[in-house]
Amino acid sequence: MLRPPGIVVGVWRILDMVARDDTLEVYSAIHISLPLPAIVKILVGGGEPRRKRFENEEKFLRESGSGAFPRLMGSGAFDGYPYIVTEFLKPMELPRSDKEVEKFIIAVALGLREMHMKGYAHGSLTPQIIMRRPCGDPVIMELGKLDASPSDDISSIGELVRVCFFGYPPFCWRGVVERAISPRSKVRYSSIGDFIYGVHTRTYAMRMVLSIVFFSLLGIAAAISVFWVLRR
Numbered sequence: 001m002l003r004p005p006g007i008v009v010g011v012w013r014i015l016d017m018v019a020r021d022d023t024l025e026v027y028s029a030i031h032i033s034l035p036l037p038a039i040v041k042i043l044v045g046g047g048e049p050r051r052k053r054f055e056n057e058e059k060f061l062r063e064s065g066s067g068a069f070p071r072l073m074g075s076g077a078f079d080g081y082p083y084i085v086t087e088f089l090k091p092m093e094l095p096r097s098d099k100e101v102e103k104f105i106i107a108v109a110l111g112l113r114e115m116h117m118k119g120y121a122h123g124s125l126t127p128q129i130i131m132r133r134p135c136g137d138p139v140i141m142e143l144g145k146l147d148a149s150p151s152d153d154i155s156s157i158g159e160l161v162r163v164c165f166f167g168y169p170p171f172c173w174r175g176v177v178e179r180a181i182s183p184r185s186k187v188r189y190s191s192i193g194d195f196i197y198g199v200h201t202r203t204y205a206m207r208m209v210l211s212i213v214f215f216s217l218l219g220i221a222a223a224i225s226v227f228w229v230l231r232r
Contacts, residue, residue, distance in 0.1 A: 003042070008032060009078045012040050012085055023050050028088065037088035038073050042081050051082070057143040058084050060120060068111025070131075070139055089131035089139055094164050098172070101164045104138055105199060109157055111140050113192045116150045123148020125156035127163055154189050155181050172202045 003025065007014045012029040018039065019026040023046035029038050043054045061072040061084070074085035095104045108130065115122060122144035129141045145152075158180025161169055169177050176198045182188045189195040 003027060009040055009042070009083060010074055010076050010085070012038055012074070014040065022046070029085070036073075038085050039070070039088055040083055040085050042078060042083040044081055053143065054082060054084070056120065060115070060118065060143060061086065063118075064114065066111055066114045067133070067137055068107060068114065068140055070141060086141075089133060089141070092127070092130045092132040092138055094127055096164060096166075098170065101161065101173075102199060104164070105157065105161055106196060107138050108140065108160065109192055109196050109199070111138075112150075112153045112157065113196070115143075116153070116192055120144075121148040121150050121153055122156070123152045125153060125160060127160065150192060151185070151188065154192060154195055157192075157195065176202050 002017065002020075003009070003014050005014055005016065009027075009029070011032050013032050015028045015030060017025065018028055023043060025042045025044055027040045027042070029040045030036065031038065043051060058072065058075050061069055070086035070089060072084065072086055076083060095101045108125075112122060112125070120143060122140065122142070124142070124144045125140070131139045131141050133139060158177045161173055161177050161180070165173065176195070179187060179189055179198060180195055189198060
């Protein structure tokens with residue numbers, strides 16, 4: 001059932017529909033007495049598993065100490081359907097430069113790590129569900145799928161790196177991405193913490209490769225020089 005503009009849910013006046021599927025309706029809203037915008041999410045279906053996930057999302061947002069998730073501004077029931085209210089945020093424009101991508105990816109990864117530490121996983125991390133605060137910090141707007149695992153999130157954040165670089169990450173990022181999205185569990189990062197470490201040390205690996213190449217070429221050059229000296 002669609003909620004018409006102007007209807008009041010708790011202390012929030014509905015403005016427009018933002019998104020909708022078989023289980024959830026998402027609206028932009030404004031506080032009835034304050035100039036305070038928000039997002040209202042109403043659970044309208046999905047059965048007991050979906051309801052439990054919705055309750056977990058409210059609980060997680062209430063307890064989260066991370067800025068990687070939206071602030072919970074209210075919750076309750078409307079016409080028998082549970083709802084939660086979060087801060088209104090604007091879409092995130094993905095970074096493209098090396099340092100900006102690093103800052104962005106680390107911030108998102110720290111949010112995922114908090115979820116994993118509390119027994120949750122996202123499972124549907126995409127650029128579309130990452131918003132931004134006025135300061136530019138990224139915010140993960142949803143808790144994700146019912147049957148997600150930390151391994152899914154590692155793969156998803158690897159794909160997110162690829163999207164930031166239009167599908168062609170520079171050399172220093174390639175090893176990070178390949179490990180993150182690898183279908184082989186022995187190759188893929190074992191945890192989001194390991195992924196974060198891989199991001200921090202990615203340039204070290206590149207420097208090591210360049211050093212090996214440099215000294216190899218230096219050795220070849222020296223060998224060639226000796227060869228020509230001996231021929232004289």
